[in-house]
Amino acid sequence: MMEFKNNKGIFQQIADNICExxxxxxxxxxxxVQSVRKLAAMLGVNQNTIMRTFIELQHNNxxxxxxxxxxxxxxxAPKMIRDMRKEEFTQEILPAFIQQVKLLGIxxxxxxxxxxxxxxxxxxxx
Amino acid sequence: xNTIFSxxxxxxxxxxxxxxxxxxxxxxxxxxxxxxxxIILFTLxxxxxxxxxxxxxxxxxxxxxxxxPFAAYAFPAFRRKDLTFExxxxxxxxxxxxxxxxxxxxxxxxxxLPFIFYVSSHLASELVLWFSPDRFLEPFAxxxxxxxxxxxxxxxxxxxxxxxxxxxQSVLFAGGAVFGKKPLIKTLVVIGACTALVFFYFFxxxxxxxxxxxxxxxWIAIFDNKESTLKALVIGVEVFVLITTWAYAFFRVKxxxxx
Amino acid sequence: MINVKNLSFAYKKQAPLFQDLSLSExxxxxxxxxxxxxxxxxxxxxxxxxxxxxxxxEVLVNEFKSTKREASFLESIYFVPEEFTMPSVKMxxxxxxxxxxxxxxxxxxxxxxxxxxxxxxxxxxxxMSHGQKKKFRIAFALATRCQLxxxxxxxxxxxxxxxxxxxxxxxGSLQEDQTVIISTHQVKDVETLIDKIILxxxxxxxxxxxxIDISEKYDFKIVSHLPNNTLYSELNPMGxxxxxxxxxxxxxxxxxxxxxxINNGITFN
Numbered sequence: 001m002m003e004f005k006n007n008k009g010i011f012q013q014i015a016d017n018i019c020e021x022x023x024x025x026x027x028x029x030x031x032x033v034q035s036v037r038k039l040a041a042m043l044g045v046n047q048n049t050i051m052r053t054f055i056e057l058q059h060n061n062x063x064x065x066x067x068x069x070x071x072x073x074x075x076x077a078p079k080m081i082r083d084m085r086k087e088e089f090t091q092e093i094l095p096a097f098i099q100q101v102k103l104l105g106i107x108x109x110x111x112x113x114x115x116x117x118x119x120x121x122x123x124x125x126x
Numbered sequence: 127x128n129t130i131f132s133x134x135x136x137x138x139x140x141x142x143x144x145x146x147x148x149x150x151x152x153x154x155x156x157x158x159x160x161x162x163x164x165i166i167l168f169t170l171x172x173x174x175x176x177x178x179x180x181x182x183x184x185x186x187x188x189x190x191x192x193x194x195p196f197a198a199y200a201f202p203a204f205r206r207k208d209l210t211f212e213x214x215x216x217x218x219x220x221x222x223x224x225x226x227x228x229x230x231x232x233x234x235x236x237x238x239l240p241f242i243f244y245v246s247s248h249l250a251s252e253l254v255l256w257f258s259p260d261r262f263l264e265p266f267a268x269x270x271x272x273x274x275x276x277x278x279x280x281x282x283x284x285x286x287x288x289x290x291x292x293x294x295q296s297v298l299f300a301g302g303a304v305f306g307k308k309p310l311i312k313t314l315v316v317i318g319a320c321t322a323l324v325f326f327y328f329f330x331x332x333x334x335x336x337x338x339x340x341x342x343x344x345w346i347a348i349f350d351n352k353e354s355t356l357k358a359l360v361i362g363v364e365v366f367v368l369i370t371t372w373a374y375a376f377f378r379v380k381x382x383x384x385x
Numbered sequence: 386m387i388n389v390k391n392l393s394f395a396y397k398k399q400a401p402l403f404q405d406l407s408l409s410e411x412x413x414x415x416x417x418x419x420x421x422x423x424x425x426x427x428x429x430x431x432x433x434x435x436x437x438x439x440x441x442x443e444v445l446v447n448e449f450k451s452t453k454r455e456a457s458f459l460e461s462i463y464f465v466p467e468e469f470t471m472p473s474v475k476m477x478x479x480x481x482x483x484x485x486x487x488x489x490x491x492x493x494x495x496x497x498x499x500x501x502x503x504x505x506x507x508x509x510x511x512x513m514s515h516g517q518k519k520k521f522r523i524a525f526a527l528a529t530r531c532q533l534x535x536x537x538x539x540x541x542x543x544x545x546x547x548x549x550x551x552x553x554x555x556x557g558s559l560q561e562d563q564t565v566i567i568s569t570h571q572v573k574d575v576e577t578l579i580d581k582i583i584l585x586x587x588x589x590x591x592x593x594x595x596x597i598d599i600s601e602k603y604d605f606k607i608v609s610h611l612p613n614n615t616l617y618s619e620l621n622p623m624g625x626x627x628x629x630x631x632x633x634x635x636x637x638x639x640x641x642x643x644x645x646x647i648n649n650g651i652t653f654n
Contacts, residue, residue, distance in 0.1 A: 007637035008634065008636060009600035009601070009636055009637055009638070010577055010596075010600070010637055011597065011600075011635070012634075037557060040556040041553050041554070041556055043553075043577070044549060044552025044555075044556050045552075046415055046556055046577065046578055048414070048580045048597075049596070052597055129457070132456070138485040138486055141481075141482070142482040142485070142486075144482075145474065145478045145481045146474055146479075149474070208466065208468060208469050208470050211466055211469070214435075214436055214454065215436070215459055215462070215464055217456050217457075217459035217486040217487070218456050218459070219455065219456045220454065381438075383436065383437050384431055384436040384437060385397075
């Protein structure tokens with residue numbers, strides 16, 4: 001069976017979007033994230049849904065709630081997000097990828113760009 | 127805050143009427159003024175023998191001719207479903223909405239129409255005298271009506287006439303309020319009970335107690351002769367009819383629904 | 386906030402529309418009221434607002450019995466009907482005429498909303514297009530800050546950009562003690578806006594759940610082959626549109642699919 005489309009819940013989509021903006025550096029650790037009301041007004045999404053997004057992000061230590069002031073990006077948010085994404089990659093994306101490699105009989109040569117990128121990553125780490 | 131009638135909320139209602147109908151209201155008043163003036167002018171021109179008392183039928187005709195149909199169009203919102211909707215949801219008590227309609231649809235013509243008639247009649251008279259300066263014309267005055275009735279019976283007949291006109295207006299006004307939930311039965315019972323009570327009271331004084339035959343006046347009688355009793359009976363019945371008509375209209379408004 | 390107790394209602398000379406319907410909703414929600422044509426969405430809204438009297442049962446809104454139509458009840462509720470007539474006055478006159486009746490009215494908010502909807506305050510309301518009138522009434526409704534705002538088919542007649550603005554304005558201008566009920570057939574227009582779905586059918590509430598709960602309990606997806614645990618499926622150019630029990634992740638709720646599933650007798654609880 002193939003799944004073509006499985007959108008995450010809306011609160012999850014918004015959480016992913018905020019994570020994306022933290023990774024890209026748009027929101028830096030210590031920055032204040034837009035308020036619930038402002039995000040709701042921008043996205044046209046229910047305030048309770050946005051609240052749920054923040055609860056989710058807070059639960060994963062990506063934002064913290066300073067009472068009466070708002071939600072702020074935590075210091076280790078980028079690391080937390082990367083760890084979460086890596087886990088998602090190894091748990092879900094990689095097995096699916098391997099399955100496709102198997103199904104289509106992909107050879108080492110055809111994956112050349114992938115190995116080049118892996119080599120670049122290793123060089124960067126050193 | 128008072129749930130039945132609050133002066134403050136009523137003030138808001140008046141202000142709302144001003145904002146929503148100032149244009150229509152002023153246009154109506156101006157048209158009435160022009161219409162009255164033209165009709166009076168035409169009458170004066172065509173009737174060479176126009177006397178002071180000739181003003182009375184003209185006055186009654188022109189005022190009643192406007193006031194009576196105007197009352198029949200009370201609660202204009204009830205003519206259409208979408209407007210009924212807005213009327214019912216307006217944050218005011220039923221009493222406030224009802225009193226506003228009584229004021230506008232029944233009472234305001236009593237002030238405005240005679241005033242417009244007065245100004246129009248004087249303008250028309252001036253115009254006629256300007257065209258034919260040799261003509262004798264007694265201008266309209268409210269005292270003419272009073273003179274005509276005669277001072278002795280004045281209080282009784284004036285009350286009688288005013289009440290009759292009010293009743294005609296009110297019956298039509300009630301017609302303006304559309305069907306609700308059982309108000310018809312309730313009102314009929316009320317009218318029936320009230321009328322029966324009034325008749326029983328006077329019947330018991332005049333016939334059963336035979337008060338005026340032997341000169342005994344029982345404690346329940348507040349009048350001491352047959353004529354004044356009959357007059358009071360007439361006025362009493364009229365007041366009752368008026369009140370029950372209003373009560374009937376009120377219940378219809380109170381129980382009005384979107385259908 | 387809204388308490389409907391054992392409500393029954395029938396129009397004259399017609400079969401009963403509601404029988405023993407009960408409903409209890411708190412504040413701070415945007416409720417989507419769904420149902421087939423003739424299911425009685427508008428009638429239910431009118432019963433809640435006191436415009437109709439139930440045959441039996443009662444409706445309490447903020448502890449007010451709605452059929453009494455007390456002034457303090459009426460000033461806490463604003464209802465934008467699907468079809469309405471505007472008086473032939475300038476928008477400014479309308480605002481001045483109705484503002485005093487709503488104690489929590491926020492004039493600044495109204496000006497912002499009018500600007501965002503690109504409406505002209507100098508214009509005669511009767512001469513505006515249907516969509517413009519509707520946008521004005523919606524803006525006015527939000528600015529009253531009434532505890533209960535009822536919107537009957539609010540997106541009917543709105544152009545595409547206005548629908549987006551509509552969602553942004555409703556989502557952005559509500560306060561915690563307010564409740565909004567939106568009745569609609571245009572589910573896509575309000576999909577992200579509502580956080581609760583109430584579905585009525587055959588005179589009863591047949592479904593009443595929050596979107597977040599549904600998105601965590603059920604998996605909405607497009608697949609090539611039907612899995613065994615499929616609750617309901619519809620053909621789709623790519624295969625099937627399905628709803629199945631969730632596998633731990635949340636998924637975006639496809640309200641149209643959910644609606645069809647319920648109407649086909651699938652129960653979700």
